[in-house]
Amino acid sequence: MDYNQEECGQYIEALEEERRKILVFQRELPLCLDLVTQAIERCTKEITETATDNVYGQSECSEQTTGQCTPVLEQFLTIKDSSPFNEEEVEEEFEDEQGNHDPENDSEDKNMKSDWLKSVQLWNQPDPLLPKESQQMMETVVKRDESMREDAMANSGERRRRETERKQRRCWSSQLHRRFLNALQHLGGPHVATPKQIRELMKVDGLTNDEVKSHLQKYRLHTRRPSQTVPNNGNSQKQHFVVVGGLWVPQSDYSTGKTTGRATTSGTTTTTTTTTTTGIYGAMAAPPPPQWPSHFNFTPSIIVEEGSGSHSDEVVVRCSSPAMSSSTRNCFSKPTHIFKSNPKPTLFFLSILFINKISILSLCF
DNA sequence: TCTCGAATAT
């Protein structure tokens, strides 16, 4: 039964991941969102019920590594204006930043936090013992550092070195990236938005044009059409890709009913192998948990592109592929357990899939 | 001079 619970937990995690992504499509897939939410609720309920049956606090599911990290998040994002965008949808997107958590997202949130915390530490914080520093503080620390350095340099007469020194690497936390995405969305997609505009819309303290530019460049690279992205190991014959349930699928495979994503769920290491074959939009092989924070599987928001590349003539509606794909994959890759233990969510799931497809189709026409 | 995008460096 512990086993069952654990699986349930994973399942919930996946669902939450999913929900977060669907949130982007709130308008397009309201029902879908609703269904996933319900599914999550249902599962959590189930899990808490069984949990309370067990010894209290045994369940490692939703409650994992709770505790002290909650407030850290907001501190890290020093933002001038608390509501950068006025649309409700966006606000909702940001609501976790503002501090009012809805319990569903909480655990996921924590995951994200810890993860990007790590990354922050990785880049900016040589001392791993200070995980709670706010960005502001870090900045001041950095400044202090710099000034000290400057002093030292003035003393040692090594001023030149300072100019050649590289600036601190900007760590694009998931939150920051979300802001970025939102800005993009507001500006009409990555190919229209310019760094300056984006920066202005993001309203993040200390963020520079250059940083945004660089990030944007990478983002654009990642969001290029798969066929163009990779010179593909030899088989770079132009394949036609079709969006199926959020997946980029070579048309041939789709029509024959196969799914492309060689979901190399090779046990523990969660490889995103497909990237190599289908570009970033390939069926994501990465399983739910580490997906987003593990440094950018760029999850584009709704991006409607007219022939994003110079030589494509089709209109492409990208539906943040990894979003759907992960769940789809999960659903198919380990159906037996999940389906056995949680028959009801399965129904939700199927209906979600169904709705996804319908709405995606309707988007196309 | 500013901004941008691409190329290149770290």
Add this chain to the structure above:
DNA sequence: AATATTCGAG
């Protein structure tokens, strides 16, 4: 792979 820097163009 992610970010920074450089360079040329507008």
